[in-house]
Amino acid sequence: MEPASESPLASQIARFLDHLAHERRLSPRTVGAYGRDLRELEAFLAEAGGALDVSRLEALELRAFFSRLHGRLAPASLARKVSTLRTFLRYCRRVGLLGDNPALLLQRPKQPRHLPTFLTVEDAFRVMDAPTGDDGWPARLRRRDAALLELLYGTGIRVGEAATLTLARVDLEAKELRVLGKGDRERAVPFAMPARAALEAYLAERARFRTESRPPHPTALFLGRFGTPLSVRQMQNVVRRHGRAGAGRGDLHPHALRHSFATHLLDAGADLRSIQELLGHASLSTTQRYTHVSVDRLQAVHAAAHPLGDRSTPRE
Numbered sequence: 001m002e003p004a005s006e007s008p009l010a011s012q013i014a015r016f017l018d019h020l021a022h023e024r025r026l027s028p029r030t031v032g033a034y035g036r037d038l039r040e041l042e043a044f045l046a047e048a049g050g051a052l053d054v055s056r057l058e059a060l061e062l063r064a065f066f067s068r069l070h071g072r073l074a075p076a077s078l079a080r081k082v083s084t085l086r087t088f089l090r091y092c093r094r095v096g097l098l099g100d101n102p103a104l105l106l107q108r109p110k111q112p113r114h115l116p117t118f119l120t121v122e123d124a125f126r127v128m129d130a131p132t133g134d135d136g137w138p139a140r141l142r143r144r145d146a147a148l149l150e151l152l153y154g155t156g157i158r159v160g161e162a163a164t165l166t167l168a169r170v171d172l173e174a175k176e177l178r179v180l181g182k183g184d185r186e187r188a189v190p191f192a193m194p195a196r197a198a199l200e201a202y203l204a205e206r207a208r209f210r211t212e213s214r215p216p217h218p219t220a221l222f223l224g225r226f227g228t229p230l231s232v233r234q235m236q237n238v239v240r241r242h243g244r245a246g247a248g249r250g251d252l253h254p255h256a257l258r259h260s261f262a263t264h265l266l267d268a269g270a271d272l273r274s275i276q277e278l279l280g281h282a283s284l285s286t287t288q289r290y291t292h293v294s295v296d297r298l299q300a301v302h303a304a305a306h307p308l309g310d311r312s313t314p315r316e
Contacts, residue, residue: 007052009045013038016091024133029125030246037084041065054092059102079248080123087133118260123247124153127257128194130246140205141225145238147202148222148230150195151177152239152254156261156279157189159239159254163232165221172196181280189278262287 017035020026026034041062045052050061062085069078085103092098119127131137131145152162161179169178175196177189209216209223220229230238236254243252262275276287 007042007046009042009052009054012054012092012097013042013088015095016088019091020133026129026132027125029122030129033122033126034084034088037081038088040081041085044068054089054097055099057089057098057102062102076247076249079250080126081248083245083248118256118263119247119249119252121264123249124257124260124264127243127246127249127252128153130242134242134245138225140202140208143198143202143205144209144222144230145242147195147198148235148238149242149257150198151191152235152257153261154191154195155179155189156258156265158258158280159232159235161280162222162254163230163235166219167221168219170199170221172199179280183282185280185282187277187280 013035016038017031020031020034021028042052044050044065045061048061048064051057066078066082069081073081082103086101089098089101089103093101128146128149131142131149134142134145137145148162151157151165152159155177157177157179158181161181164180165177169180171177175191175193177191178186179189180186206216206223209225210227214227216223216227217229222230222235224230224234239252239254239257240250244250258279262279265275265278266272272284272287276284279287281287
């Protein structure tokens, strides 16, 4: 049963999505992901005869919704949906549509203990957008975090390489980094416009990373709030913070962003040699072990290119 388009909940969801798009300026992909999660809840409530008004939502209805999803979705996907719902209801409470927040009674699904390997493209976009909506973080830190995330995911550099980047190694005009990798090997790594825009926004605020008695570090690109170079551990904490907020991945690690970069390039058709060069691997075998290639993609390539592939036309 399709929910009635004129229901109060449908209007409240539309208002929230408009807020994400125009006030928080999240990307269309991220806004779309929020919308899909919330409309799935709306459809469930309509089918179950539940409240189609945010002011009447009860914790039992929300628990029933997540119980239905349990077993059908991975824990990370369930955690992301809990995060979506909490963000939506916080917004509704802030604008006066909701009193007590029933989502506070929900528990996040337990996450696997192993380190995540890579993000979906959709979750990667959500993580990139997460600093924008981090109301508990000062504006200058949100801009710094956005620039760091865009570089880690947009270039695939190691977190240790990001920690040693200097101002002189960033060419905004050419959209290129000069990265000092393992074995002191230097390589040029390109970045795209989103990373450039995020860097420009952060660099405009960089002078504010200081104390009254100490100016910002003169050369380091990424700084802590008191003007000292941002450490690897601090960068890991930045990624975890926004991984939790953006994709329900509190276990997200910079290595997973590097892995996501390589995986998404490979799935889009980039060749292994190019990925090897971008990642700074000394041997191609390292790149082959590092990247994930979907079985479906490999089967499609085999079917299209190999003489024994699954072709509709039989061999002569």
